[in-house]
Structures are given as C-alpha cells and as structure tokens.
Amino acid sequence: MTGTRSVRPGIRFAAAGFILAVLLSAPRAEPPPLTLAILPLKLLDTSGEPIDQGPEHARRLAAMARGLAEDLDAGGDYRSLLVTAETLRARCPDERPDCLLAVAREAGASRVFVGVVHKSSTLILQLFARVADARTGRAVLTRDLNFRGDTDEAWRRAGVFLAGQIREAGP
Template sequence: MRYLLPALWLSLASPAWADGLVIAPVKLLDTSHEARDQQAEHLHRQDLLAQVLAEEMPGTLLTRDEVAEACPRETTDCLVTLLRDRGGDRGLFIVVQKASTLILQAFASEVDLKGGKLIAHKELNFRGDNDESWRRAGVFLARQLRD
C-alpha cells in the first residue's frame, strides 16, 4: 500500500510539458550505402524510437498510415495542421540519419503548432544500429527535450 500512494500521485501529476504533445512518425535518411536490404529493420527501429518517445514524454503517436492518408506529400503545412487537428498544442518531428552501421544521428524539433514557432531542437549522435541503441537514444532524447 505504501508504494501505491506515490504511484497514484505520479499518475495525477501532469507536467506542463506532457500536455498536448503529438509525435509524428520518425523519418530515416539512410546514407550508409550498405548492400543488404534493411527496410523492415529500419521501419521497426523507427517505430521503436517513436514508441519510446511517446512513453517517455508522454505524447500521442501518429502512425505512418495516418500521415500518408492525410498528407501524402508530407508538406510542412499539412503535417502541422494534421498534428494540430489531432489535439496537439506541440508537435515533435524526428529524423534519423544513418551514416553507417555504427554512426547515427537524430534530429528532433519540437514545434508550437498554434504559433508555428520552434520550441526546441536537439541533435543526438548514437552508435549501433540495433534495437537497444535506438531504445537508449529515445530515452536520452526524451530526457533532453523534457529538460
């Protein structure tokens, strides 16, 4: 019982940064020129990173299908409108560039969806193209954005 009360308090306490965040699907720019087709693995890790961010921030995560249906050309205006229409005050856009199996860089931009202003931009280098490195990158990136 003594553990229940702090957990209840934490669930009731909603930090200001947690309200109204909508997270766009993670995009990947693969410039590694690796010969093996890794499309399925890449999609899995993009989803993994987005899920970690949605849990850590927390926020509402949009799917690739939702974006493709509403914004087939993925223009900035359409994406911002879509996130705002999904109830967002703030939107999070993430692009990961894969330079090689060992070197990846994430670019995250948090945007005020009503005013169209950049709230925060973070860049993160991380090593290793595997689930654990992408998961850790998501946790670290969420911490950086919250702080």
C-alpha cells in the same frame, strides 16, 4: 456604540485571515499536461550497406516513437499522441509543414515532434529532432544527437536520452 465599532474590524481581519489561510493551504491544481503529437520518424540511410535493412529500421523507428511517447507520458508533463504513417499519407501525401501542423492541431496537440535518423555508416547515426508549436510552427526545441551502433539497444538508448532532453527543456 463605540465598543461595537472596535470589534467589527477585528472580526473582519480574522475572517480575511481565515479565508487567506484556506486559499493558501488549498491544493493547487496542476496545469494539464502539454499534448505532443509525435509524427512518424523518418530514416535517411546513406551508409551504402549491401543488405536491405528496411524492415528492421522501420521496426526501430516505430519502437523509438512509442518509447519516446511512453517516456514523456510517464513524466507527467506531456500527453503524447502517436500520429500514424497511414494518417499522414491520407491527409498530407506531400508532407507540407502546414498540413502536418494542421493534423497535429486537429488531434488536439499544442506541440508536434518531428524526427529524422541519418545513418551514415554501420556505426554512426544521427538523430535530428524538433519540437514545434503546432499553431505557429515555431521550433521550441531542436536537438541533433549522435549515437553509435545500428542495434535495438543503441536506438533505445538514443530515444531515452532524447525524452530526457525534451523533459529538461520543459513544456
């Protein structure tokens, strides 16, 4: 009987060690990507330029939103949802913050992106960007970026830089 008792603790320790080794070596599940609703970007043009660039700017705003979504999705930490302007017009015609947050939550997002480009001249543009918690509306990231040139390339580079800023801030 004495010999049996001394073997059992050894077996228990070995079994516990084996289970611990299996648990520690098992691949850990990555947290699911954070879902980010990207609202349509807005433009404030105070440049006073005589040529109507509305269609060109609308295209650039949409391309920036798509590029931002693609860049964030490619990093793996985010899953982006592009909210259309039509959805917002139908659901939130006055664009109240509580309504915008509700649209984002109903789409399954835990965060929401809002961006405004301010064009003050032909060469000077600013991008005001905010990522907020879709439940509380509290800002989790705010960036004010300047970029030069009202060209497709300048807008694309600004979007790529912003995506990097959002990724660096982390989910």
